[in-house]
Amino acid sequence: MPSSPVHRLRVASVVRETHDSVSVAFDVPVHLADRFLHLPGQFLTLRVPVPGGGWAARCYSLSSAPGDGPPTITVKRVRDGLASNWICDSLTPGSEVEVLLPAGAFVPREEHEDLLLLAGGSGITPIMSILRARMARQGTRAVLIYANRDERSVIFADELRKLSAGHPGRLLVIHLLESVQGLPTVDQLARLCAPFASADAALICGPGPFMDAVAAALARAGMAGERVLTEKFRSLESDPFALPEPAAQAGEGADAGAGATVDVELDGERRTLDWPAQTLLLDLLRANGLDAPFSCREGACSACACRLLAGEVKMLRNEVLEEEDLADGYILACQSLPVSDHVEVTYN
Ligand code: FES
Incomplete structure (x- = not known):
C-alpha cells in the first residue's frame, strides 16, 4: 500500500512573535525527516477544527530555513479567522496536529542569486x-x-x-x-x-x-x-485529508478498460499500468500501490508534479506550473488524464 501523506506531528514549541502572531515548530520523527525537508517558500497544510465538530484544511507558510531546525510555520491571527485563532490560542508544546507533507511552488530558482x-x-x-x-x-x-x-x-x-x-x-x-x-x-x-x-x-x-x-x-x-x-493562497474546495475510495482511485466502473497504458518510474521502480480514460493519474498510481506524492489534489500546490517523457496528457486544472515548467515536461498527476494511447512519466 502507498504510505499516507497525512502525518500526526507533535508541536515542539510555540513562540509569540508579536501581539497577534506565533511561530509553531513541529517535531518530526527521524523516519520522516527526509519527507518533511521542505524547500524555502513552501507551506504545510494543517487539519484544523471548525465549529460544529467538523474539520477543515488550511495552508500555512513555513518560515524556517530548510534543514535548519524543525519545520516551523508562522501564523498571524485574523479577526474572525477560526483556524488562525485556534492555532494562536490552543496549540501548546505537546499538542498533536494532522499535517500534510510540505508543498508549494513559491520557491526561488537556484540559479537566481x-x-x-x-x-x-x-x-x-x-x-x-x-x-x-x-x-x-x-x-x-x-x-x-x-x-x-x-x-x-x-x-x-x-x-x-x-x-x-x-x-x-x-x-x-x-x-x-x-x-x-x-x-x-x-x-x-x-x-x-x-x-x-x-x-x-x-x-x-x-x-x-x-x-x-x-x-x-x-x-x-x-x-x-x-x-x-x-504566492496565492486560495481556499481548498475538497478535503485533501480524506483519501479517495479505492474503487474510485482505480477508475473502476464505466470507463474501466478504455484509455491508455502508462509507464511510471517512481522510487527506483518501473511499472506499466492500464490507465482508464477518466481516471486521474495520481489516483491510478496510488490505487496500484505506488507511493506517489500529493497534497491539495486541486492543481494548486505542485506536490504531485512529475515529468512527461513520452505521450500526451490533458490537465483539468493548473494553477501552479509556469510556462517554463510545462516546457520542461512537468505535469500535475492529480489533474492529468490520458490523451495518447501510451504515456511515460518519471518522478526521478
Ligand atoms: S496535489 Fe497539489 S497540485 Fe496536485
Missing part, C-alpha cells in the same frame, strides 16, 4: 524562509521591502535587524509603515523598486491589494513579468 523580496504583513512568512536560506548561502544578495500597519505589527523585526547587520552588502531591508507613510501606492512602490529592477527575480507575498500594487509597480519599474513570482 539576486532577489527582490516584497512582503506585506504575515506575507513575510515564506519570504523569511527564503531569506534565511539565502543568507546561509555565499554569493547571494537580497533586498527586502516589508510593509506593515505599524511598528508593533512587524514580525521578525529583531531577526531582520540581526540578519542585515550580519550580512552587510548582501541584505538590505526597507520597512514601510502605514502609520508613518500611509498605505503604499503603486507610484511609491515603483520608485522604491526601480533601483532593484535588475534583480534576477522578485517574489511577492501579502494581502491581495498589496500584491496587486506591487505587481503593477514592478511592471512600471521595468521588471519583466516572467521574473515575478507571487
Whole structure:
C-alpha cells in the first residue's frame, strides 16, 4: 500500500512573535525527516477544527530555513479567522496536529542569486524562509521591502535587524509603515523598486491589494513579468485529508478498460499500468500501490508534479506550473488524464 501523506506531528514549541502572531515548530520523527525537508517558500497544510465538530484544511507558510531546525510555520491571527485563532490560542508544546507533507511552488530558482523580496504583513512568512536560506548561502544578495500597519505589527523585526547587520552588502531591508507613510501606492512602490529592477527575480507575498500594487509597480519599474513570482493562497474546495475510495482511485466502473497504458518510474521502480480514460493519474498510481506524492489534489500546490517523457496528457486544472515548467515536461498527476494511447512519466 502507498504510505499516507497525512502525518500526526507533535508541536515542539510555540513562540509569540508579536501581539497577534506565533511561530509553531513541529517535531518530526527521524523516519520522516527526509519527507518533511521542505524547500524555502513552501507551506504545510494543517487539519484544523471548525465549529460544529467538523474539520477543515488550511495552508500555512513555513518560515524556517530548510534543514535548519524543525519545520516551523508562522501564523498571524485574523479577526474572525477560526483556524488562525485556534492555532494562536490552543496549540501548546505537546499538542498533536494532522499535517500534510510540505508543498508549494513559491520557491526561488537556484540559479537566481539576486532577489527582490516584497512582503506585506504575515506575507513575510515564506519570504523569511527564503531569506534565511539565502543568507546561509555565499554569493547571494537580497533586498527586502516589508510593509506593515505599524511598528508593533512587524514580525521578525529583531531577526531582520540581526540578519542585515550580519550580512552587510548582501541584505538590505526597507520597512514601510502605514502609520508613518500611509498605505503604499503603486507610484511609491515603483520608485522604491526601480533601483532593484535588475534583480534576477522578485517574489511577492501579502494581502491581495498589496500584491496587486506591487505587481503593477514592478511592471512600471521595468521588471519583466516572467521574473515575478507571487504566492496565492486560495481556499481548498475538497478535503485533501480524506483519501479517495479505492474503487474510485482505480477508475473502476464505466470507463474501466478504455484509455491508455502508462509507464511510471517512481522510487527506483518501473511499472506499466492500464490507465482508464477518466481516471486521474495520481489516483491510478496510488490505487496500484505506488507511493506517489500529493497534497491539495486541486492543481494548486505542485506536490504531485512529475515529468512527461513520452505521450500526451490533458490537465483539468493548473494553477501552479509556469510556462517554463510545462516546457520542461512537468505535469500535475492529480489533474492529468490520458490523451495518447501510451504515456511515460518519471518522478526521478
Ligand atoms: S496535489 Fe497539489 S497540485 Fe496536485
